[in-house]
Amino acid sequence: MxxxxxxxxxxxxxxxxxxxxxxxxxxxxxxxxxxxxxxxxxxxxxxxxxxxxxxxxxxxxxxxxxxxxxxxxxxxxxxxxKPARTGRQKIFTEEEARLRRASQQKEYRQRQKVREDDEKSIEESLQHRIPVQSSNKDIDLVTLLKIHERNRLARHASYQRNYRKRQKERQKALENQQDKEPEPLPTFLQSIVEKAVEEKEKNRNRKKISSRRFADVAFFGHKDVAEEEKNFEK
Structure with missing residues (x-):
């Protein structure tokens, strides 16, 4: 087996x-x-x-x-x-169900009381007067928060105004620069630029020669092609 x-x-x-x-x-x-x-x-x-x-x-x-x-x-x-839906299903008798409902209602009332106490303490803390070194007067917390918010909005608006002003100045300077004629380069820079342009043109011509090289070598040979390149460069 x-x-x-x-x-x-x-x-x-x-x-x-x-x-x-x-x-x-x-x-x-x-x-x-x-x-x-x-x-x-x-x-x-x-x-x-x-x-x-x-x-x-x-x-x-x-x-x-x-x-x-x-x-x-x-x-x-x-x-x-109906049986409880949490954990193992249990069938409650009428007395057990009544006691369970009473305990749930008691827990709900306790949670509600805690929530109301929290809200009340928050209100009291907001109404509490905090001494502030401003105009030698006591300012409550709500007024202080309003002042801070107003100052924040004013700062934000000022930042926006300054940003738009700088953008306009930058755009205006760019337009003025485009309208002007380009200033002539100094002599030593002009010679460097001309030399670079000539070198670029020479490289372009050399690239054209090298692309035709294979066909030319097949007909004329290496020596003739080299002479032709020299003549072309001159």
Whole structure:
């Protein structure tokens, strides 16, 4: 019979009568109770196995869930309260449901009171008068915040005005520069520019010669082509 390897250490040999286990480099002796420990199952299968009271196929589990939902709907029809949706589903009796609602309402009232106290303390802190070294008068926090906001907006508007002014000046200077005739270069710069233009023109002509070189060499030979290039450059 073929051996099926499980988890790199357990070998299962299937026979017609029963399932036998053989151990390969295992630290503990494998017995038939091994099946009850679920160690050979993955975590997902182990949870499903223990929850459903035994390993079942997906079809059997779906059928079991449908049956459970049908029984739940029948219980709700008969007047039982709906089960809690958090954590494990639990059916509450009428007294338990009443106590649960009362505790929830109490928690809500406590949270509401904390929220109202926070809002009240914020209002008091806003109305608190802070001494400010301005006109020798006490200014409350709200007025101080309004002053700061007004100053901030004024600074922002000033920045915008200065930026637009600089942009206009820059644009005007650029237009004036375009209208003017270009100033003549100094003598030494003019000679450098002329030499660079001549070198560029010579390189362009040399490039044209090199592009025709292969065809010329085929007909005239290297010597004739070299002489032609010299004459062309002159």
């Amino acid at each position: 073929p051996l099926v390897k499980i988890k790199n250490r357990i070998f299962v040999e299937s026979t017609s009568s029963s399932t036998q286990f053989t151990v390969d480099d295992s630290t503990s002796e494998v017995q038939n109770e091994y099946l009850e420990t679920f160690d050979h199952l993955s975590d997902k299968k182990r949870r499903r196995y223990s929850r459903s009271g035994g390993f079942k196929t997906p079809e059997e589990i779906r059928e079991m869930n449908r049956l459970r939902q049908r029984l739940r709907r029948e219980r709700i029809k008969n007047g039982e309260p």
